[in-house]
Amino acid sequence: MSVSTVEIANAATTSPFDNRTLTASGRAMIVAASLVVGVALSAVLGGVAIVRVVAIAAVLHTAALYLASLRIEGRRRAIDRLMTSVVTGSFVLVLIPLVSVIWTSIDRGAARFDGAFFTETMRGVAGAGGGAKHAIIGTLIITGLAAVLSVPVGILVAVYLVEYGQRNRLSSMITTMVDVMTGIPSIVAGLFAYSLFVIFQGPGARSGIAGAVALSVLMTPVIVRATEEMLRLVSNDLREASFALGVPKWKTIVKVVLPTAVGGILTGITLAIARVIGETAPLLIASGLAQDTNLNPLSGRMTTLPVMSYYGYVAPGFPPEAGYDRGWAAALTLIIIVLVLFTAARVIAKVLQPKGFR
């Protein structure tokens, strides 16, 4: 079955004029026939439902197209058509769950996506009502703190790797460790933050800052990677021109290298924030659940949107529908935030792209 280059070459040279192909009308007939048989078969199998008709018709179409092509165009073209059907078919098949995720979030999230959801907290709310104001504030505080902790460190590490530590032992060690950090499961980061803050705050302590530390463990390697990639893209000519003018190295980095790469770096930071803002597991462990707004990250539990969404299902209260609706609304809010951050990252990348890279 293996397609060797020789075989292809032979086919090309021995039959250059033998290009009988399936005509457009032939293909239309195959499509129509598979649809008709699809409807008929699904009626036999238990009622005409759109999903069943499309599924059966798609399988029939793939098979019929393959057989027709096999007869008319030969084995190689037939396999090509078969693979095109398979690849396109898998793509469409996979779209179904992904579209369903988005659609369900919008559909179910819309029920409580109202004014009260953004202006009220869960304080004293047992059944219906309440809102996510406390969770939104918590998300902003914890993610903001995580960014404050990890952005400077991330950028400086990348500067060290690219500008100072090329090829030395420390930098190769750091590169390896950044790789390892990228792979830390988020719940392990949460356990780490918990273990760390237990020392200061005693067993069972939960706080916003612990959550922020957990998130920054997840965030820093992403920022290092993105920044490193961007700094390596900055042309050496720029650095050398700056040195030639007698500008010291650190000033060259701060005034020439970093500004040139600023678009890419900001994009990387935005994407890193988008990644961690939806993290649930580490915050569940390190920051816990609170019913009211907590503005002090140093003490007391602090709720975030994903954690609220999780508890909306796990502990919905009575009637459960109200809790489910709140959970979905929190999920929808998160998706929208991620979407906005992604779009922002794109815009930043476009606007701040240095002229040389356009």
Add this chain to the structure above:
Amino acid sequence: MSTDTIDDTDRTPTGGFAAEPVSKVGDRVFSGLSRGAGIIILVTLAGVAMFLVWNAMPALTASSKEIGPGGDEGNGKGFLSYVGTLAFGTVWAALLALLIAVPFGVAIALYISHYAPKRLSRTLGYVIDLLAAIPSVVYGLWGIFVLAPTMADHVYPWFSDHLGFVPMFSGKVLASGRSMATVALVLAVMILPIITAISREVFLQTPRLNEEAALALGATRWEMIRIAVLPYGKSGVISGAMLGLGRALGETMAVALILAPANVYSLKLFTSQNPNTIAANIALQFPESTGLEVNTLIATGLVLFAITLFVNLMSRRAARGNIF
């Protein structure tokens, strides 16, 4: 590290000597800062390992009767027995997800890189990246509200009725659908964007000349992909799959929301006998745990850390083309 700053500067091809005489103080400070940041990374990682080991110690050294379900009454079976089913469930769920996600991930990547129209493929690439960033709790909610009931009503019974002789499909179908099969499907949907994103990138990097040479010899599009694109992208697909595996192993909320766990070793996909995963077990137990239970959970976290570390190491090797 005994090398001093000037030495480092000399060795960088970008630095040269130009910067040296002008402002030594500024350079010292800045290079010190950035080196310090690098050291912070090392310290943090060492800290992660140290704090986990420190807090896991009580569980690892306690008598086995105190650990595991019933441990507070002295009926526990020990840490190894406790973590055993969890580690098994973690690896089993992740492997199932990988098995489903890799073929589809490669197919979608091929569709975007070689089948879809150029304009569409950019947008699709962006959409896939976006899907990779959707919070896992959303996937979990979707799994429990939409996927689990649908599959339990329409799909699992069919498998169980017609293919029940296969051990994996045997047993009584759990009516709520909160079984290993649903978890594996949701995990597959979650890691699909990762595998797709990385595969797509390497497929797009296939040397244009190789592709055109294949086409010029009369290869059909699929033959071109088989002889030019796939061999070139193999290591990328493998490292993408490994990354996906890493994420599936560490995935917490989706599993915690969906699975109806039992403390068993079982390969059955549709029943109520589902081994839990390490991460989901931590998320479920941690908020209510105290004392030695917390230490036990942290110890299981350490095991998870070790497993993912191993997978990441493999993925790094795969990216360099050293295995397979």
